[in-house]
Amino acid sequence: MTITAERAPDRPRRRRGATALVDRLSAVLDARTSRRGFLARTAVVGSALAVGPVQYLVRPGTAYAAVCGDDSTCGSGYTVFCATILNGVNRCPPGSLVGGWWKADNSGFCCGSARYYIDCHSFCSCGCSGGSAFCGEGCRNCSCGCGPTSSCDQRRVCCNNFRYGQCRTDVACTGPVWCRVVTCTPPWRVPAWACSSTSATDNNTANHTAPGLPYCTAIDAFYTAVGGPGSFLGEARSGEIALAGGAYTEYDGGSIYWSGPSGAHEVHGRIRDAYRAYGAETGPLGYPTTSERRAPDGQGAYNDFNGSGGSTITWRADLGAHPVQGEIHNTWLALGALSGPLGYPTSAERVSADQVGRYQGFTGPGGDASVHWSPATGAHAVYGLIRRRWLALGGEDGVLGRPLTSELPAAGGGRYNEFVGRGTPTSPQATILWSGATGAHSVRGPIRAAWLAVGGSGGRLGYPVAEPRAAGRGRTRSDFQGGYVVLERRTGRTTITYT
Amino acid sequence: MKVRAQGMALSPEPGWEVRIRVRPADPGAADGRPRPVLHAATVPLPEGRGDFGGGVTALLGPEDVFLTLFEYDPAASTTALFATRGRPTPIPPDFSPSQLQRTLPGQSGRQWFFREGGRAFCLYVVLGSHARRVPLVRRAAALLATLDLDPGDGS
Numbered sequence: 001m002t003i004t005a006e007r008a009p010d011r012p013r014r015r016r017g018a019t020a021l022v023d024r025l026s027a028v029l030d031a032r033t034s035r036r037g038f039l040a041r042t043a044v045v046g047s048a049l050a051v052g053p054v055q056y057l058v059r060p061g062t063a064y065a066a067v068c069g070d071d072s073t074c075g076s077g078y079t080v081f082c083a084t085i086l087n088g089v090n091r092c093p094p095g096s097l098v099g100g101w102w103k104a105d106n107s108g109f110c111c112g113s114a115r116y117y118i119d120c121h122s123f124c125s126c127g128c129s130g131g132s133a134f135c136g137e138g139c140r141n142c143s144c145g146c147g148p149t150s151s152c153d154q155r156r157v158c159c160n161n162f163r164y165g166q167c168r169t170d171v172a173c174t175g176p177v178w179c180r181v182v183t184c185t186p187p188w189r190v191p192a193w194a195c196s197s198t199s200a201t202d203n204n205t206a207n208h209t210a211p212g213l214p215y216c217t218a219i220d221a222f223y224t225a226v227g228g229p230g231s232f233l234g235e236a237r238s239g240e241i242a243l244a245g246g247a248y249t250e251y252d253g254g255s256i257y258w259s260g261p262s263g264a265h266e267v268h269g270r271i272r273d274a275y276r277a278y279g280a281e282t283g284p285l286g287y288p289t290t291s292e293r294r295a296p297d298g299q300g301a302y303n304d305f306n307g308s309g310g311s312t313i314t315w316r317a318d319l320g321a322h323p324v325q326g327e328i329h330n331t332w333l334a335l336g337a338l339s340g341p342l343g344y345p346t347s348a349e350r351v352s353a354d355q356v357g358r359y360q361g362f363t364g365p366g367g368d369a370s371v372h373w374s375p376a377t378g379a380h381a382v383y384g385l386i387r388r389r390w391l392a393l394g395g396e397d398g399v400l401g402r403p404l405t406s407e408l409p410a411a412g413g414g415r416y417n418e419f420v421g422r423g424t425p426t427s428p429q430a431t432i433l434w435s436g437a438t439g440a441h442s443v444r445g446p447i448r449a450a451w452l453a454v455g456g457s458g459g460r461l462g463y464p465v466a467e468p469r470a471a472g473r474g475r476t477r478s479d480f481q482g483g484y485v486v487l488e489r490r491t492g493r494t495t496i497t498y499t
Numbered sequence: 500m501k502v503r504a505q506g507m508a509l510s511p512e513p514g515w516e517v518r519i520r521v522r523p524a525d526p527g528a529a530d531g532r533p534r535p536v537l538h539a540a541t542v543p544l545p546e547g548r549g550d551f552g553g554g555v556t557a558l559l560g561p562e563d564v565f566l567t568l569f570e571y572d573p574a575a576s577t578t579a580l581f582a583t584r585g586r587p588t589p590i591p592p593d594f595s596p597s598q599l600q601r602t603l604p605g606q607s608g609r610q611w612f613f614r615e616g617g618r619a620f621c622l623y624v625v626l627g628s629h630a631r632r633v634p635l636v637r638r639a640a641a642l643l644a645t646l647d648l649d650p651g652d653g654s
Binding site for chain 1: 522523524525534547548549550551553554569571572574575578579580581582583587593595597598599600601602603604608610611612621623
């Protein structure tokens with residue numbers, strides 16, 4: 001079997017220097033053809049050289065031992081790592097159970113903490129005999145052999161009838177150690193393994209490793225910090241897989257993504273589904289910059305991402321998971337995000353009818369909010385009764401067009417949004433004002449200009465109390481708290497009457 | 500001379516080195532109580548040995564024997580793995596080259612899980628030569644015949 005698990009190209013550790021050293025010394029290596037020949041054959045040359053290039057050059061011994069580390073041959077008598085026989089996946093194989101564990105202290109693999117070795121034993125389809133704790137070869141789920149010859153871990157597979165004995169002690173009869181898992185999480189904190197904390201130590205195995213095993217990477221350190229296989233993430237389903245500019249590892253309950261600028265963060269559940277649907281790290285959302293966080297209202301959750309200048313996926317059970325990105329995201333953030341008036345997105349971003357702009361719905365106050373963006377107008381939020389009035393007037397495609405501001409406080413205690421109307425983004429021609437006393441009504445065109453000229457909502461006319469209406473032939477009238485304005489449409493002349 | 504500590508005692512003949520040490524509990528472990536491990540070998544016991552013979556078994560010659568008596572949390576004594584009451588008496592047919600924590604050429608081993616006096620143990624014996632298992636097992640059995648285990652206090 002060939003090891004196919006990839007490693008991150010740009011590790012958050014010290015390997016770049018080591019790799020550079022290897023590059024510089026490649027001419028020297030060329031002269032040592034037997035080792036070069038071996039290296040060319042092995043599938044793990046990159047990571048092995050990164051681990052110990054100087055050791056390889058200066059230490060006498062076989063090329064295999066120098067590159068592959070301590071006790072890594074079949075003849076060493078130790079058991080293979082599960083990651084070696086499971087394509088980089090560091091977990092017990094199906095048909096096995098955890099039979100016990102030991103630890104090596106102060107391990108570099110675990111960033112200086114203890115490293116735990118978990119023995120995975122084959123289940124038995126028959127019983128044990130003669131007082132032995134191990135069943136015969138005919139009723140095991142694996143056969144005794146050696147690790148793959150193309151690998152740096154050729155240790156024994158399913159051969160050693162030995163049990164450490166702290167886990168699954170309800171099972172008295174097992175097969176041999178099939179393979180071993182390594183973790184930086186104490187095994188008694190992983191409920192699925194059913195281990196006691198009875199401690200066994202063997203520091204002689206401290207340097208045992210295999211391609212695909214984590215070596216104090218940012219992802220592994222993060223995984224350990226959240227509880228490793230005992231956490232909601234559960235056990236690994238993949239090795240650490242290299243991505244453009246980062247890496248990720250899959251677990252039963254989620255994924256951890258890492259990149260240099262964003263750090264390591266987990267994504268899981270519906271948010272992960274939405275993230276994947278949008279192309280994950282290669283899509284507009286980029287890498288996560290937070291792990292999943294609880295929403296301020298306690299009802300939902302979210303992750304932030306670094307794509308599109310910053311983006312977020314939120315989730316709530318009744319709404320599902322939706323991304324917010326780009327300028328719509330900026331507007332949402334400026335208004336307080338989940339703590340603000342817009343609340344949760346109710347859909348993904350959608351294309352406007354003119355095929356130019358974008359918009360997105362939000363829960364808002366009473367389920368009534370949206371943010372609208374176009375290259376000319378930017379992104380602005382409309383919500384509540386102002387939005388209802390705007391939609392009643394046709395929304396983006398109506399007489400008011402796209403919003404040019406989000407909702408703002410108006411003189412006199414009300415609120416307003418400005419809209420393009422029949423004007424331009426630099427010269428808005430429509431406003432919707434709302435107050436508790438008057439409701440939400442639009443003011444637009446020359447009537448709006450006349451109203452603004454006498455102080456707008458803070459002037460004697462105050463707030464509009466109705467929508468503009470026909471007032472005889474060729475005339476339009478808007479009523480306000482303090483009077484009305486009549487427009488002679490042919491001439492554009494307006495007349496203000498105070499009442 | 501009798502070697503006694505932690506409720507374990509052995510009276511080794513000359514040629515044996517016996518050590519009993521307390522394994523520190525891991526920080527944060529629910530069962531925070533340290534447990535002992537007894538090591539006996541016919542070779543010098545290195546300081547950096549593993550609890551089940553790591554660093555020792557590679558030193559065994561064909562006339563050598565190593566054994567570990569490893570104590571578990573007493574709660575384990577009620578489980579299926581530790582159902583056997585009382586310590587075992589090793590006999591040569593028990594041993595096999597495949598019953599080793601680390602399989603080294605020529606060697607042979609066997610482990611027994613058992614309970615005694617409310618305590619849970621694993622006895623693990625490694626012979627330097629499977630071919631010479633008859634005299635080597637006799638030698639190990641003679642040492643184990645001197646083993647005293649105090650009853651546990653339930654903690």
